[in-house]
Amino acid sequence: MESDKPLKVAVLGCGSVGSQVVRLLDEQAGDLAARVGAPVELAGVAVRRLDAPREVEVPEGLLTTDATGLVTRDDVDLVIEVIGGIEPARSLILAALEAGKSVVTANKALLAEDGATLFEAAEKHGRDLYFEAAVAGAIPIVRPLRESLAGDRVTRVLGIVNGTTNFILDKMDTSGAGFAEALEEAQELGYAEADPTADVEGFDAAAKAAILASLAFHSRVTAADVHREGISEVTAADVASAREMGSVVKLLAICELKDDAVAVRVHPAMIPATHPLASVREAYNAVFVESEAAGQLMFYGPGAGGAPTASAVLGDLVTVARNHRVGTRGAGESAYADRTVLPMGETVTRYHVAIDVDDRAGVLAAVAMAFAEHGVSIQTVRQEGRDADAQLVVVSHEATDAQLAATVEMLRGMEIVREVTSVMRVEGMAE
Amino acid sequence: MESDKPLKVAVLGCGSVGSQVVRLLDEQAGDLAARVGAPVELAGVAVRRLDAPREVEVPEGLLTTDATGLVTRDDVDLVIEVIGGIEPARSLILAALEAGKSVVTANKALLAEDGATLFEAAEKHGRDLYFEAAVAGAIPIVRPLRESLAGDRVTRVLGIVNGTTNFILDKMDTSGAGFAEALEEAQELGYAEADPTADVEGFDAAAKAAILASLAFHSRVTAADVHREGISEVTAADVASAREMGSVVKLLAICELKDDAVAVRVHPAMIPATHPLASVREAYNAVFVESEAAGQLMFYGPGAGGAPTASAVLGDLVTVARNHRVGTRGAGESAYADRTVLPMGETVTRYHVAIDVDDRAGVLAAVAMAFAEHGVSIQTVRQEGRDADAQLVVVSHEATDAQLAATVEMLRGMEIVREVTSVMRVEGMAE
Numbered sequence: 001m002e003s004d005k006p007l008k009v010a011v012l013g014c015g016s017v018g019s020q021v022v023r024l025l026d027e028q029a030g031d032l033a034a035r036v037g038a039p040v041e042l043a044g045v046a047v048r049r050l051d052a053p054r055e056v057e058v059p060e061g062l063l064t065t066d067a068t069g070l071v072t073r074d075d076v077d078l079v080i081e082v083i084g085g086i087e088p089a090r091s092l093i094l095a096a097l098e099a100g101k102s103v104v105t106a107n108k109a110l111l112a113e114d115g116a117t118l119f120e121a122a123e124k125h126g127r128d129l130y131f132e133a134a135v136a137g138a139i140p141i142v143r144p145l146r147e148s149l150a151g152d153r154v155t156r157v158l159g160i161v162n163g164t165t166n167f168i169l170d171k172m173d174t175s176g177a178g179f180a181e182a183l184e185e186a187q188e189l190g191y192a193e194a195d196p197t198a199d200v201e202g203f204d205a206a207a208k209a210a211i212l213a214s215l216a217f218h219s220r221v222t223a224a225d226v227h228r229e230g231i232s233e234v235t236a237a238d239v240a241s242a243r244e245m246g247s248v249v250k251l252l253a254i255c256e257l258k259d260d261a262v263a264v265r266v267h268p269a270m271i272p273a274t275h276p277l278a279s280v281r282e283a284y285n286a287v288f289v290e291s292e293a294a295g296q297l298m299f300y301g302p303g304a305g306g307a308p309t310a311s312a313v314l315g316d317l318v319t320v321a322r323n324h325r326v327g328t329r330g331a332g333e334s335a336y337a338d339r340t341v342l343p344m345g346e347t348v349t350r351y352h353v354a355i356d357v358d359d360r361a362g363v364l365a366a367v368a369m370a371f372a373e374h375g376v377s378i379q380t381v382r383q384e385g386r387d388a389d390a391q392l393v394v395v396s397h398e399a400t401d402a403q404l405a406a407t408v409e410m411l412r413g414m415e416i417v418r419e420v421t422s423v424m425r426v427e428g429m430a431e
Numbered sequence: 432m433e434s435d436k437p438l439k440v441a442v443l444g445c446g447s448v449g450s451q452v453v454r455l456l457d458e459q460a461g462d463l464a465a466r467v468g469a470p471v472e473l474a475g476v477a478v479r480r481l482d483a484p485r486e487v488e489v490p491e492g493l494l495t496t497d498a499t500g501l502v503t504r505d506d507v508d509l510v511i512e513v514i515g516g517i518e519p520a521r522s523l524i525l526a527a528l529e530a531g532k533s534v535v536t537a538n539k540a541l542l543a544e545d546g547a548t549l550f551e552a553a554e555k556h557g558r559d560l561y562f563e564a565a566v567a568g569a570i571p572i573v574r575p576l577r578e579s580l581a582g583d584r585v586t587r588v589l590g591i592v593n594g595t596t597n598f599i600l601d602k603m604d605t606s607g608a609g610f611a612e613a614l615e616e617a618q619e620l621g622y623a624e625a626d627p628t629a630d631v632e633g634f635d636a637a638a639k640a641a642i643l644a645s646l647a648f649h650s651r652v653t654a655a656d657v658h659r660e661g662i663s664e665v666t667a668a669d670v671a672s673a674r675e676m677g678s679v680v681k682l683l684a685i686c687e688l689k690d691d692a693v694a695v696r697v698h699p700a701m702i703p704a705t706h707p708l709a710s711v712r713e714a715y716n717a718v719f720v721e722s723e724a725a726g727q728l729m730f731y732g733p734g735a736g737g738a739p740t741a742s743a744v745l746g747d748l749v750t751v752a753r754n755h756r757v758g759t760r761g762a763g764e765s766a767y768a769d770r771t772v773l774p775m776g777e778t779v780t781r782y783h784v785a786i787d788v789d790d791r792a793g794v795l796a797a798v799a800m801a802f803a804e805h806g807v808s809i810q811t812v813r814q815e816g817r818d819a820d821a822q823l824v825v826v827s828h829e830a831t832d833a834q835l836a837a838t839v840e841m842l843r844g845m846e847i848v849r850e851v852t853s854v855m856r857v858e859g860m861a862e
Contacts, residue, residue, distance in 0.1 A: 024724060035582075140571070151742060151747075151748055152745065152746065293741055297733075298730075299731075300730075302726045305726075307726070310724055319578055319762075322762060337465070
């Protein structure tokens, strides 16, 4: 089955990632051929408009607007999908698999929404579907979870998987800026889009969390299963309060195994400054993995950008091309464990709650009672200010999110409580 | 070719890693079967003495002292080698490959000394030889370099790949202790052996550096190619001096691409406290990778220990077992680039030099002249002390190691120089 016949690659999309893929296919041609065992040639690049400006010069005659025609062409062996979004990406990937082409994609939104359809098509047609670039850009995390940790039992994944929000929170931490000001700076520097919703409200991170949880726990988890909160409500006071307790605020994608169920969520959280994730600065990403035998691992690097994402795409391409050449395929989807996803209310976590209270005798006892009444035990209480401005800052021990939410609800209704000024979860700290 | 027939695994060695492998094969049997697609069964465990105490209970009748008999048994499909050292490990791996068994090994010393023989045997007999556990324990670094970055061009690898020396240097940094005192503490806590030579003199790190360089640069690099210096000469004053310039001292395995040649070395070096490797504490390991498209990546985790190493071994086992089941094999050795290894003298680096000098006019000029005469430009000079105790601390720009060594040699011969008290390389800093 082995041959030195060139392998022909179709690229769908020629934006910031696609143009880097095209560049690297050309510049690294010699190395790619040696690593695959056969030359890898660009068969065509599907784009929406032939005359749009691009970062790379695509060789004469290779641009086409007929994406379906390209992915089903007889001489095409492999397809790279870097268009993004649900359609037409899904139809094109399915058409490619059906036509017997293996596929490499960077499409997190599609995988998180409807990965099952794609994986089933890959299985049915006996082809590879690889997607290292879909989570945390250039950082190898899909392959380590699928393969390196395949003999171990992963118990938790904590990820900083969105560069925009990490840049904003890092800026708030280092400069004391508020959310709006930090967002504006991120936009000026190109780290945030004009409409930043997908990033700051956690949609992007939730898609990645679904993919990470699926891999880590060998179960199908979709974006709809992920409890999601963004960072637009995080205030300078929250960040300052985190700092008071030796912590920083990060937007985390959290995937946990609880008994035999899975909890998956994305929300801002306070983590200790000594935690390896705390020192992830600017727009960098990192994924922290805990497993039974390996212990604690962390993977760090650029989570986005044309060239880093293209590096991940081409790493997959080499594997898929080798498989194609020798007539085999890599491991497919692993969802045998079929674990239940817990509702957020049953997820076990800890809260940091800041409460403006009347400064009079018995206030602390009354607040403590509200926690006790819901079975939540308190780890620390810090009392700040005096007289008119008294504030209590409570950090709880672990409890279900429902218990904690009910406690906060009760606090809000108490006469001595003027305002619950901040509620944030606390992660990555030893109980 | 696919079947659900159980795969039989022979384990060579039942020490701290082997006993954890045996434990996990039993405890994770259900998950392993689901991930491989067929049950994975223990066929036998080869040990030196049947009656030695062990951390795991090996099922009745599976222990044997006949390792060669075990690896060549007809019913054995896969072999795990966790004996370590050169012989009998090499002969057993070769016998296994020759008998058509794929092999997973954690043996860094053997791979670094004579990997070529093993890889050629694997190629000849069409079998897999996997070795994730040989570098940095549980941290997935072999697979990312071999596969994830296969479409990219790695330019540098900086690794903290020995936990014992990192523990000692971290202790010296945090407590101000000298080398001897920190070593003693490491020995008491079980982080250093009674005879710590292999760790503190850099032999262990050099073996890993050779493997990392081979993978990163697709060339054969052996332990003998690696310039090696240990940490036994590092003083509390060196650590304090590093701290003065905002740096820490780490034992680094450094693999670099220079034009089309490879430079590989292990030595203590000062790195900026802001570098991601600087915050790697205690006995943890981390590998920092720079590549053309992906940029900067870091992989962090436990670099040794029975369970973490066993996790890496079993991850490889799942891949090798899947391959065996469908009658294929993974990528073999990639040494096509066949790059030259530069002698240490031609390696480009930077020096931090502390010099006790006579405190008189013209001293600085004379010292500067010694650097200039060898074509080494100075980045900073710090003058400390006065009168009898004057000291100059010079940090150079990049130059070849030969130029820098010749400069230090000249300084040592100068009348105004009382003593060159410390010479250490500086890495990970922007030029």
